[in-house]
Amino acid sequence: RHKFWETQPVGQFRDAADLNLPDGAIEPPTPLSEVRADPYPLPAAFEWYTCDLDDDALLADLYALLAHNYVEDDENMFRFNYSPAFLRWALRPPSFFRVWHIGVRAKESKKLVAFISGVPARIRARDDVVRMAEINFLCVHKKLRSKRLAPVLIREVTRRVHQENIWQAAYTAGVVLPTPITTCRYWHRSLNPKKLIDVGFSRLGPRMTMSRTVRLYKLPDAPLTPGFRQMELRDVAAVTRLLRAYLAKFVVAPDFDELDVEHWLLPQEDVVDSYLVESPETHEVTDFCSFYTLPSSVLNNANYATLKAAYSYYNVSTKTPLQQLMNDALIVAKQKNYDVFNALDVMENESFLKELKFGPGDGQLHYYLYNYRVRNGIKPSELGLVLL
Ligand code: NHW
Ligand code: EN5
Structure with missing residues (x-):
C-alpha cells in the first residue's frame, strides 16, 4: 500500500502492536564513506538546484511555487501563503545547511517546479537528545503530481542529511503515513468573525445572528496583565531559562539554547511575535507567549484574497495563569489585525482552548519521526514541539 514508505526506517503499521521493539533508532548509522556520493537521478527534463535564500530572485520563485502549489484544506478553499520573510526565517536557523534547501528546476526554462527542505535541530525524546533534521516545505508543482517525484525528493534530502552525519528527522503532515507518533487537532479562535x-x-452558528457572533468574539482593546510587553534581545537568557524548564515536562520537545531562542522567538514583524510578563515589582520574567504569522490565500472569493492567521507557538506560564496569558495573546493579535488565531492541542493548550472560545477545526496534523521509534506513540499533551 505504501510502495515508498514501506522501504524506509519508520514505524511500520504492521509493527505497531509489537511492544518488544525498543525506543530509539530503528537502524544504526552507516559509515559516512558509505553514504551515496551523488544525487539521485531525476527524470531527464529536470535538474537539482541548491537554493540560495540570500538571492531575492530565488526567494521570489520559491515563494511563488509555494503560494500556488503548497498545502490546501480538504475542500480547496484556502492555501497556505508563507511570506518570503517567513521562509528566510524558517530555513536559516543557527547552523543551517545551504545544501538542505533543495529545489528541482526544469532544465530548459529553469523554472522551479519542486522543493524540499531541512533545517538542523536538537530534539529530545524522553531522555535522549538527538540531532535531527526538521523536514518541511515539500512541494511538487500541481502539473507534476502523482509521478513519484516526492520519493525522489525525500531520498535526496535524506542523503544530504546523512552527509552531515545526522540520521534522524522530524516532520508533520496533514496526511496519514507510517506511522504518526501522535495526531493533533487544529483549533481556531475567531478574531474577525464577519x-x-x-x-x-x-x-x-445555529440560532446566531451576525451581531451576536461579533459580540461573542469581542476582546478588550489592550492586554490586561500588568507587565505584559514584547520580548526584546535583552530577554533571551531569561526566556531560554523559562522555556527549557517548561519543555523538560514533555516527552518529545526541542532542546533550545540561547542562539535558538534568539532565532526562533525574537519578534520579527509579520513573521514571529513574542510577549512576556515582566513582574512590575521584581522585574523577573515569569511568563511568555508567542505566535507565528501564516496567512492563507482565499481561493475563489470575490471580496477577499487573504486570511491573516496567527499560529500559537511556544507558551510558558509560571505566575500568570495560562488562560489569562493566552487571552492577552488573542488581544494583541486582534490589535494587529489578525482574522483568526489557531492552535494545536499540544502541550497544555487543552487547558484554555474551550474557555477562550476556540472551536475544533476540520484539519488534523500528524507528527512523525524518521528512523526513531517511540513505542506506542504519545498523546498530543505529551508533545512539546511545534513545527512551522
Ligand atoms: S507536509 C506538506 C506536504 N506538502 C503538500 O502537501 C503540498 C501539496 N502537495 C504536494 O506538493 C509538511 C504533493 O502532493 C506532494 C506529494 C509533494 C506532497 N509527506 O510524488 P508522488 C512537509 O513538507 C508520499 C511524506 O507520486 P505527489 C513534510 C505518498 O505517501 N510523504 O505524490 C514532508 C507516496 O508514497 P507511498 C508523502 O502527490 C515530510 C508518495 O509520496 C507526503 O505528486 C517528507 C507519492 O509520491 C507527505 N506530505 O507529491 C518526509 N505526501 O509510500 C521526510 C505524499 O505511500 C522524511 N507522500 O506510495 C525524513 C527525511 C529526512 C531523513 C533524515 C535522516
Ligand atoms: C506542515 N507545517 O486543513 C503543515 N486547515 O482545521 C502541513 N480549517 O483551517 C499540514 N474545509 O476548520 C497541514 N474552520 C494540515 C492542515 C491543512 C490546512 C487545513 C484546517 C485546520 C482549517 C478551517 C477551514 C475549513 C474550510 C473548509 C476550519 C472552522 C473554524 C470554526 C471557527 C469558529 C469555531 C468553530 C471552528
Whole structure:
C-alpha cells in the first residue's frame, strides 16, 4: 500500500502492536564513506538546484511555487501563503545547511517546479537528545503530481542529511503515513468573525445572528496583565531559562539554547511575535507567549484574497495563569489585525482552548519521526514541539 514508505526506517503499521521493539533508532548509522556520493537521478527534463535564500530572485520563485502549489484544506478553499520573510526565517536557523534547501528546476526554462527542505535541530525524546533534521516545505508543482517525484525528493534530502552525519528527522503532515507518533487537532479562535464567515472559513452558528457572533468574539482593546510587553534581545537568557524548564515536562520537545531562542522567538514583524510578563515589582520574567504569522490565500472569493492567521507557538506560564496569558495573546493579535488565531492541542493548550472560545477545526496534523521509534506513540499533551 505504501510502495515508498514501506522501504524506509519508520514505524511500520504492521509493527505497531509489537511492544518488544525498543525506543530509539530503528537502524544504526552507516559509515559516512558509505553514504551515496551523488544525487539521485531525476527524470531527464529536470535538474537539482541548491537554493540560495540570500538571492531575492530565488526567494521570489520559491515563494511563488509555494503560494500556488503548497498545502490546501480538504475542500480547496484556502492555501497556505508563507511570506518570503517567513521562509528566510524558517530555513536559516543557527547552523543551517545551504545544501538542505533543495529545489528541482526544469532544465530548459529553469523554472522551479519542486522543493524540499531541512533545517538542523536538537530534539529530545524522553531522555535522549538527538540531532535531527526538521523536514518541511515539500512541494511538487500541481502539473507534476502523482509521478513519484516526492520519493525522489525525500531520498535526496535524506542523503544530504546523512552527509552531515545526522540520521534522524522530524516532520508533520496533514496526511496519514507510517506511522504518526501522535495526531493533533487544529483549533481556531475567531478574531474577525464577519470576514471568516464571508470567506467560508467558519459558519454562523445555529440560532446566531451576525451581531451576536461579533459580540461573542469581542476582546478588550489592550492586554490586561500588568507587565505584559514584547520580548526584546535583552530577554533571551531569561526566556531560554523559562522555556527549557517548561519543555523538560514533555516527552518529545526541542532542546533550545540561547542562539535558538534568539532565532526562533525574537519578534520579527509579520513573521514571529513574542510577549512576556515582566513582574512590575521584581522585574523577573515569569511568563511568555508567542505566535507565528501564516496567512492563507482565499481561493475563489470575490471580496477577499487573504486570511491573516496567527499560529500559537511556544507558551510558558509560571505566575500568570495560562488562560489569562493566552487571552492577552488573542488581544494583541486582534490589535494587529489578525482574522483568526489557531492552535494545536499540544502541550497544555487543552487547558484554555474551550474557555477562550476556540472551536475544533476540520484539519488534523500528524507528527512523525524518521528512523526513531517511540513505542506506542504519545498523546498530543505529551508533545512539546511545534513545527512551522
Ligand atoms: S507536509 C506538506 C506536504 N506538502 C503538500 O502537501 C503540498 C501539496 N502537495 C504536494 O506538493 C509538511 C504533493 O502532493 C506532494 C506529494 C509533494 C506532497 N509527506 O510524488 P508522488 C512537509 O513538507 C508520499 C511524506 O507520486 P505527489 C513534510 C505518498 O505517501 N510523504 O505524490 C514532508 C507516496 O508514497 P507511498 C508523502 O502527490 C515530510 C508518495 O509520496 C507526503 O505528486 C517528507 C507519492 O509520491 C507527505 N506530505 O507529491 C518526509 N505526501 O509510500 C521526510 C505524499 O505511500 C522524511 N507522500 O506510495 C525524513 C527525511 C529526512 C531523513 C533524515 C535522516
Ligand atoms: C506542515 N507545517 O486543513 C503543515 N486547515 O482545521 C502541513 N480549517 O483551517 C499540514 N474545509 O476548520 C497541514 N474552520 C494540515 C492542515 C491543512 C490546512 C487545513 C484546517 C485546520 C482549517 C478551517 C477551514 C475549513 C474550510 C473548509 C476550519 C472552522 C473554524 C470554526 C471557527 C469558529 C469555531 C468553530 C471552528
